[in-house]
Amino acid sequence: MSVAIELAGxxxxxxxxxxxxxDYQALGGIDLTIEEGEFFCLLGPTGCGKSTVLHLVAGFEQASAGSVRVFGEAVEKPDADRGVVFQTELALFPWLTVAENVSFGLRMRGVPAAEQAAILERNLDLVGLPKHRDKFPRELSGGMKQRVQIARALANDPRILLMDEPFGALDAQTRRRMQEEVVRIWSETRKTVIFITHDIGEAIWLADRIGVMTRGPAARIKEIVEVPLKRPRHNMTPEYVELYNALSATIQAEAEAMLND
Ligand SMILES: Nc1ncnc2c1ncn2[C@@H]1O[C@H](COP(=O)(O)OP(=O)(O)OP(=O)(O)O)[C@@H](O)[C@H]1O
Ligand SMILES: [Mg+2]
Known part of the structure; x- marks a missing residue:
């Protein structure tokens, strides 16, 4: 196994x-190594710096200290090898249709038209949006917009997928389906994934390992737990419940401390 993502100090x-x-010191000394092909979930109290970690790996922000490396190379800017699904649905291009949003990266890279069309179809199918291909983002629901973002990120076939609370706006059924899709895509393609969520159950269902951040300022990784459950996973087994309760207590402690800071 090789290291895909490495944050040091x-x-x-x-x-x-x-x-x-x-000035605000958001992160203070994050050390994190993620193996190629790993599914890593990041949990933590609101405002602690989860999105900031993701933006550093994506290359949208530069660290003030320490190093961020992807496949051994220092991250200096965004690259098509890192696909990002943003926390906000505003990340779509409002002047482009669903189909144009999904194919944007392919067009930029000059992928031949026939190949672009095939990739577009596959990804629209995957997120259940073929019928909405000619709509503009303003005509879509919040959940549909998130699904367009996921299709757009996957269309570039990145080695690393960075997903920032991608399912926060989805209803329970769609969310479940998308979680299953993400696990399926991940197990077929063995992409390396960082997935941020507020939902402990979602993290346990998805992740190989879960990192829990402390509150800010100067947030750190408080603990990293391995999820010892075999896939396909089932909620409410004793191991699941035990892990859920332990993670819940850790996050609760941070959230309560935040109120007293
Ligand atoms: N561009 C910026 N300029 C100044 N402060 C920022 C900037 N981006 C983030 N912050 C601050 O850094 C901290 C971490 O923000 P971040 O968005 O990473 O948190 P988060 O853990 O993703 O929160 P949430 O769970 O609400 O999405 C917050 O206090 C935020 O106000
Ligand atoms: Mg965030």
């Missing part, structure tokens, strides 16, 4: 414009 300070002070 990563800190991130957001500077207030104008140098007037009030």
């Amino acid at each position: 990563v800190a991130k300070r957001f500077e207030r414009a104008g140098g007037a002070g009030g």
Whole structure:
């Protein structure tokens, strides 16, 4: 197994414009190694810095200290080898249709038209949107927009998938179906995945390992647990419940401490 993603001593300070002070130290020393093909879930209290970690790996932000490496190379900018599904549905291009959004990266890379069309079909099918291909984002529900984002990320066949609470806006049934799809895609393609969620059950259902972050400022990884459950997984087995309760207690402790900070 080779290392896909490596964060060593990563800190991130957001500077207030104008140098007037009030900088915010979001991350303070994150060490994290993710193996190629691993499904890693990141949990943590709201505002702790989960999206920031993802944006550093994606190359949208630069670390203030430490190093972020992907397949051994320092991350300097975004690249098609890292597909991102953003927390906000506003990440779609509003002036492009569903089909144009999904094919955007393919067009940019000059993929031949016939191949583009085949990839588009496959990915629209996957997320259940073939009938909506000619609609614009403003005509879609929140859940549909998230599914377009997922199709757009997958269309580039990235080695690494970075997903920031991708199913937060979905209803329970669609969410379940999308979770199953993501596990299926992952097990077929062995992509390396970082998946952020607030949902402990979702993390246990999906992940090989789960990282729990501390609250900010200067957030760190508080603990990393392996999920010892075989796939396909079932909710409510004793092992599942035990893991759920342990993770829940860890996050609760951080959230309560945050209120007293
Ligand atoms: N561009 C920025 N400039 C200044 N502060 C920022 C910036 N981006 C994030 N922050 C701050 O850094 C902290 C971490 O933000 P981040 O979005 O990573 O949290 P999160 O864990 O993803 O939260 P949530 O669970 O609500 O999505 C927050 O306090 C946020 O206000
Ligand atoms: Mg976030």
